[in-house]
Amino acid sequence: MARNVTTRRKIITTAAAWTIGLIIFFPIFWTILTSFKTEAQAINDPPLFFNFDWTLENYAIVQERSDYMKFLWNSVILAGGSTLLGILIAVPAAWSMAFVPSVRTKDILLWMLSTKMLPAVGVLYPISLIFVQFNLLDTRIGLMVVLMLINLPIIVWMLYTYFREIPGEILEAARMDGATLKEEILYVLTPMAIPGIASTLLLNFILAWNEAFWTLNLTAANAAPLTAFIASYSSPEGLFFAKLSAASTMAIAPILILGWFSQKQLVRGLTFGAVK
Amino acid sequence: MATKASRSAARIMMAPAVVLLLGWMLVPLILTLWFSFTKYLPLRGDSIDRGLEWVGFANYGRFLSSNSFWPSVQTTLIMVGGVLLITVVLGILLAMLLDQPLWGQGVVRILIIAPFFVMPTVSALVWKNMILDPVNGIFAHLWRFFGADPVAWLQDASLSSVIMIVSWQWLPFATLILLTAIQSLDSEQLEAAEMDGAPPLKRFWFVVLPHLGRAITIVILIQTIFLLSIFAEIFVTTGGAFGTRTLTYLIFQRVIDSQNIGLGSAGGVYAIILANIVAIFLMRIVGKNLDA
Numbered sequence: 139m140a141r142n143v144t145t146r147r148k149i150i151t152t153a154a155a156w157t158i159g160l161i162i163f164f165p166i167f168w169t170i171l172t173s174f175k176t177e178a179q180a181i182n183d184p185p186l187f188f189n190f191d192w193t194l195e196n197y198a199i200v201q202e203r204s205d206y207m208k209f210l211w212n213s214v215i216l217a218g219g220s221t222l223l224g225i226l227i228a229v230p231a232a233w234s235m236a237f238v239p240s241v242r243t244k245d246i247l248l249w250m251l252s253t254k255m256l257p258a259v260g261v262l263y264p265i266s267l268i269f270v271q272f273n274l275l276d277t278r279i280g281l282m283v284v285l286m287l288i289n290l291p292i293i294v295w296m297l298y299t300y301f302r303e304i305p306g307e308i309l310e311a312a313r314m315d316g317a318t319l320k321e322e323i324l325y326v327l328t329p330m331a332i333p334g335i336a337s338t339l340l341l342n343f344i345l346a347w348n349e350a351f352w353t354l355n356l357t358a359a360n361a362a363p364l365t366a367f368i369a370s371y372s373s374p375e376g377l378f379f380a381k382l383s384a385a386s387t388m389a390i391a392p393i394l395i396l397g398w399f400s401q402k403q404l405v406r407g408l409t410f411g412a413v414k
Numbered sequence: 415m416a417t418k419a420s421r422s423a424a425r426i427m428m429a430p431a432v433v434l435l436l437g438w439m440l441v442p443l444i445l446t447l448w449f450s451f452t453k454y455l456p457l458r459g460d461s462i463d464r465g466l467e468w469v470g471f472a473n474y475g476r477f478l479s480s481n482s483f484w485p486s487v488q489t490t491l492i493m494v495g496g497v498l499l500i501t502v503v504l505g506i507l508l509a510m511l512l513d514q515p516l517w518g519q520g521v522v523r524i525l526i527i528a529p530f531f532v533m534p535t536v537s538a539l540v541w542k543n544m545i546l547d548p549v550n551g552i553f554a555h556l557w558r559f560f561g562a563d564p565v566a567w568l569q570d571a572s573l574s575s576v577i578m579i580v581s582w583q584w585l586p587f588a589t590l591i592l593l594t595a596i597q598s599l600d601s602e603q604l605e606a607a608e609m610d611g612a613p614p615l616k617r618f619w620f621v622v623l624p625h626l627g628r629a630i631t632i633v634i635l636i637q638t639i640f641l642l643s644i645f646a647e648i649f650v651t652t653g654g655a656f657g658t659r660t661l662t663y664l665i666f667q668r669v670i671d672s673q674n675i676g677l678g679s680a681g682g683v684y685a686i687i688l689a690n691i692v693a694i695f696l697m698r699i700v701g702k703n704l705d706a
Contacts, residue, residue: 147514148514148516148517151511151514151515151516152517154511155511155512155514155516155519155522156518156522158508158511158522159521159525159526160525162529162582162585162586163528163529164552165529165537165540165541165544165545165582166528166529166532166540168544168545168552169540169544172544180550181549181550183550184555184559185552185555227431228431230427230430231427231428231430233427234423234425234427234428235424235428237424238420238421238424240421240424244701246428246432248697248700248701250431250432250435251696251697251700252690252697253438254639255639255689255690255693255696256439256442256686257642257643257662257682257685257686257688257689258643259645259669260446260665260679260681260682260683260685260686261445261682262665262666262669262670262682263449263669263678264441264442264445264449265442267462268441268442287434287435287438290431290435291435294431319423344531347533348531348532348533348534350533350645350646351643351645351646354535354645354646354649355670364533365533365534365535365646366535368533368535368536368539369535369539369649369650371539372535372539372542372650379543379544382543382544383540383544386536386539386540389533390531393531393532393533394531394532397527397528397531398524398528398531401523401527404527404530404587404590405590405591405594408587408636409591
């Protein structure tokens with residue numbers, strides 16, 4: 139009897155959860171589906187679900203029209219470069235804060251976090267002025283540095299929370315055995331820290347990939363990543379739903395796949411370790 | 415056990431991050447502050463080289479007394495408040511649902527988390543065209559199917575539409591964090607309450623909700639910081655028209671469209687102050703966690 143009730147309850151919960159999940163996912167599903175239709179089929183009334191002739195022509199058109207690969211490459215370079223650069227700078231910092239904490243460590247961490255809260259629009263003009271001054275406007279290196287800086291606090295924080303979980307006794311033992319600081323870092327800590335560093339890399343790659351204020355405002359033709367590529371579709375133009383869908387699908391596919399792997403790190407990274 | 419040598423090594427290792435962030439914070443901040451006290455219209459020939467005219471607090475006064483200021487504050491509050499309300503309430507419900515035993519939980523989680531990974535320009539465009547378009551959008555099809563007249567969402571219900579789009583993007587975040595928090599709830603506590611005969615609503619109110627308190631606060635604070643600076647969603651959908659001009663967007667227009675740097679910078683300083691008020695609360699909570 140009791141078991142019966144549980145099964146029925148499980149069926150109801152399952153149905154409810156799946157319904158909600160599918161509704162929430164629908165815009166993405168619909169975009170992917172529409173990308174395989176012709177423009178005429180895309181605006182068919184009633185909407186076509188699976189009963190249409192699947193085509194890849196939109197992908198070809200989008201690629202031809204705006205050289206998708208160039209934008210994709212910019213996104214990869216910007217997100218990847220800024221993340222690597224950030225990790226390079228943040229690892230030593232997080233390391234020393236986790237293993238050689240001083241009275242000021244907490245203040246420094248909180249101050250770093252506070253730089254993240256500076257509203258971008260408040261400093262848009264000074265930054266673009268500096269960019270003009272140093273000929274950085276519409277260059278990948280300039281944008282890479284900006285993306286690195288806006289994510290640096292999150293990178294430091296994530297690494298810090300991971301490093302803090304590595305027991306300090308292991309370090310002491312290594313030190314007792316006569317390991318130098320370099321050996322200690324290279325052979326003892328790094329292997330233990332790799333999972334944490336990997337999750338940090340993943341989450342920050344996603345954040346940098348999706349950043350849509352600086353990438354829209356500091357780029358034109360050369361350094362523009364996929365966010366700008368998509369924004370170029372914002373003015374309506376005749377029949378363009380299928381093309382828009384193809385462009386959108388191409389822009390989000392890589393990160394959707396990466397994102398699904400990073401669910402757990404997401405919570406930890408974005409709450410600065412406050413929820414685990 | 416830190417030795418003197420390791421302390422100075424630690425300081426050196428920390429230096430690059432600290433120096434970079436300090437520069438990233440101070441240089442633009444100081445420039446913005448300086449500009450906010452000057453008449454700075456690049457299109458009329460003002461430039462730093464020729465010296466900017468000092469105007470005191472004139473820009474601050476003008477920004478506050480402009481016709482668009484209070485509506486933009488109102489829009490900002492409605493937008494942030496609306497998105498917070500929707501994401502937190504639905505997030506709690508969804509998290510509780512997903513915490514129950516069900517088939518295919520992993521897949522459902524993936525479906526629900528997906529919108530968070532869609533870049534803002536894409537989600538704004540997809541919603542604008544594929545969902546909300548008054549002729550060919552899915553909503554228009556649905557409305558016609560039920561015999562109603564399709565709505566021109568981004569014109570007639572523009573602010574609600576933007577709130578809907580942004581909520582769709584942030585609901586996964588809220589759900590995921592609240593789910594993580596719910597899963598850490600001791601199930602024995604709930605069972606004990608159930609044994610004592612507490613009805614579901616009471617169990618929720620007195621056991622689950624207090625447990626979620628901290629997670630909810632964190633969701634609210636972090637989302638507020640991101641929502642205050644929502645940009646791409648407005649840029650792509652309405653361009654600030656039809657009552658969707660938030661404070662962020664107003665400043666953007668002053669600086670970029672009308673090239674009034676002094677006035678825009680004064681607005682920027684207001685935005686920075688606003689964000690810092692929220693930030694202080696967030697820091698307290700995160701800071702407490704550091705001691706634990």
